[in-house]
Amino acid sequence: MSSGPAGEVRHYRGRDPFTDEGIDLWVVGDRITREPVASARTVVDGGWIIPGLVDAHNHVGIAPGLGVTIDRARGYAMEDARAGTLLIREVGSPLDTHPLDDDPACPRFIRSGKHIARPKRYLRDYGVDLENPDELADEVRRQARSGDGWVKIVGDWIDREVGDLTPLWTRTQLDAAVAAAHEQGARITAHVFGADALPDLIAASVDCIEHGTGLTTDLMDQMVEHSIGLVPTLIQVQNFPGIADGADRFPRYQATMRALYDNAGTVFDAAREAGVAMFAGTDAGGFVGHGRIVDEIEAMAAIGFGARRALHAATVAPRTWLDAGGLLAEGDRADFIVLDDDPGEDLTTLRRPREIVCSGLTVG
DSSP states (O other), X not given: OBOSSTTOOEEEEEEOTTTOOEEEEEEETTEEEOSOOTTOEEEEEXXXXXXXXXXXXXXXXXXXXXXXXXXXXXXXXXXXXXXXXXXXXXXXXXXXOGGXXXXXXXXXXXXXXXXXXXXXXXXXXXXXXXXXXXXXXXXXXXXXXXXXXXXXXXXXXXXXXXXXXXXXXXXXXXXXXXXXXXXXXXXXXXXXXXXTTHXXXXXXXXXXXXXXXXXXXXHHHHHHHTTOEEEOOHHHHTTHHHHHHTOTTOHHHXXXXXXXXXXXXXXXXXXXXXXXXXXXXOOBTTTBOSSOHHHHHHHHIIIIIHHHHHHXXXXXXXXXXXXXXXXXXXXXXXXXXXXXXXXXTOGGGGGSOSEEEETTEEOO
């Protein structure tokens, strides 16, 4: 990464693909100013300028086999930055990735602490396994204090005794967990693949659903009513058939995962039509590699969003939802992308950026 000569102020001029208005911004250190700086060097004059992409479901602290070091996590984060992801919502990690906050080459992070699950009801050693599910609210408080304003619970997972996806928590436990998160000033989100866990989670007013392939139209309407977000992780859903293929001992679970995959496009298109707030997230860190945010944006475009709305779901919309700033305003961290063509017309231009600026530095 580079920033030019020490102390140099750089000027960027382009257009906003959402408003078609002109943009002039100056980079001073790691910040944006919209006030002209006479000594600035104009490095871009023309093209399109967008806020840095947001991956709203990412795990730089996770990789197959676990044991991720902070240096390995740094490598994953920088891989995401090279793809244009300059803000990551890390929804669960066994590794504390806070040391990356001091690295200007890394995206900005908003974290959820560790996953909260129950024994044998999630991936081993990924999170906290509660022997007593009535302790969920207390654990939510602990994870809220170690995160950056979010908490992540596992809403459903395979129950080996049943042989299929089942909920992990009762409605009473969920009500207490949501209240505990909100008391701590945090929001709470839930991993959910299937249908059975969703009614209680939505009735308890969690703040977000991750994946959500089991949603029904009535639940979508409730999500809109309660302002519950959805991160569909479309490129992760593409792995459902492979997950099913590896579960020969559980034929009911196999059938469920295949059905969820088959219906996912229809479900997510209906959620969009219902007005559910949806945000781009790759679920990088397990079955999905890092640096794939453009794949997710293109997948959102293909389910009915179209190019411009899909781009909005990976830039302006999640930054607003996360209260993260970064919308190219005065004093924002200098995280943005310069493109030769209008990404609202052609998303492939995201794969060949003219320049990516991360914390004021040019990503090389």
